[in-house]
Amino acid sequence: MTATQHVTDIAPDGQVAADLVTAYRENGFVRVRGILGQQEVERFRTAAESILAANRSDSTAGAVFSQLVNVWRLDPTARELTLHSRLAGVAEQLAGVRLRIWHDQMLVKEPHNETATEFHQDQPYWPHEPNRHAISAWIALVDVPPERGCMTFLPGTQHVTGLRPQDLNEEDDLFEADPSLRWLPRVTVPLRAGDCTFHNSHTGHMALPNRTGLARLAHVNIYMDEDTRYSGAAHVVTDPLGLTAGDRLDGEWFPRP
Ligand SMILES: O=C(O)CCC(=O)C(=O)O
Numbered sequence: 001m002t003a004t005q006h007v008t009d010i011a012p013d014g015q016v017a018a019d020l021v022t023a024y025r026e027n028g029f030v031r032v033r034g035i036l037g038q039q040e041v042e043r044f045r046t047a048a049e050s051i052l053a054a055n056r057s058d059s060t061a062g063a064v065f066s067q068l069v070n071v072w073r074l075d076p077t078a079r080e081l082t083l084h085s086r087l088a089g090v091a092e093q094l095a096g097v098r099l100r101i102w103h104d105q106m107l108v109k110e111p112h113n114e115t116a117t118e119f120h121q122d123q124p125y126w127p128h129e130p131n132r133h134a135i136s137a138w139i140a141l142v143d144v145p146p147e148r149g150c151m152t153f154l155p156g157t158q159h160v161t162g163l164r165p166q167d168l169n170e171e172d173d174l175f176e177a178d179p180s181l182r183w184l185p186r187v188t189v190p191l192r193a194g195d196c197t198f199h200n201s202h203t204g205h206m207a208l209p210n211r212t213g214l215a216r217l218a219h220v221n222i223y224m225d226e227d228t229r230y231s232g233a234a235h236v237v238t239d240p241l242g243l244t245a246g247d248r249l250d251g252e253w254f255p256r257p
Helices: 018-027 038-058 076-082 085-095 173-177
Strands: 029-032 066-069 099-109 117-120 135-140 151-153 187-189 196-200 205-207 216-225
Touching: 018 029, 018 085, 029 187, 038 066, 038 076, 038 099, 038 216, 076 099, 076 216, 085 099, 085 135, 085 196, 085 216, 117 173, 151 196
Parallel strands: none
Antiparallel strands: 029 196, 066 099, 099 216, 117 205, 135 196, 135 216, 151 187, 151 205
């Protein structure tokens, strides 16, 4: 295969093949190649670079990554990517239920950040009443080989629920929370620009350090079950919204794409 060849797992009807759905349900993650076309990647990457340049001071310039949450509210091109019907359609095909946006985020590993995002599950961070199908689409806007910080997953851990939140700065924290996970196989998934991985919010995962001179640019669409309710716990997305525990997370902040 040449460097410029475009491979896609997306059929003309916008869906993926049944074997990818089966893989997602068995493992709690799956790679979908070419979910964005090459022109789309160019446009979304250019927009992401502008958003990052304009908002860097707002980003969490920590060692693990720089994070910008809800970029769809900041920029019309980012909004197109977060609400993209092809991404939402595949997410619903994999999850098997209707979904809405929980939030999006740009996750940037700066050149030579040399720091991993350590193993964790996403769901324990979120103020959700049971939400078993939440799924993240982690979209590569540049090529992300292992040395630029691609993701590694623990297959089958989508069934592990009820753990405390895990510290994504601590290499061992997930395994201290559940020692049975320590010796599971670990699957590392390199992505070309325009590819994405989907992972369930309980699936254990980490991202490798960026050891290259190019920023690792990822845009993540996070979808939750359509009928998810607010648990009352603190979170940066829900804190300003004046919600009461038990409120449905819907309306303008949590659209159906
Ligand atoms: O991109 C990273 O460094 C980590 C991403 C992650 O943990 C996620 O998307 O849930």
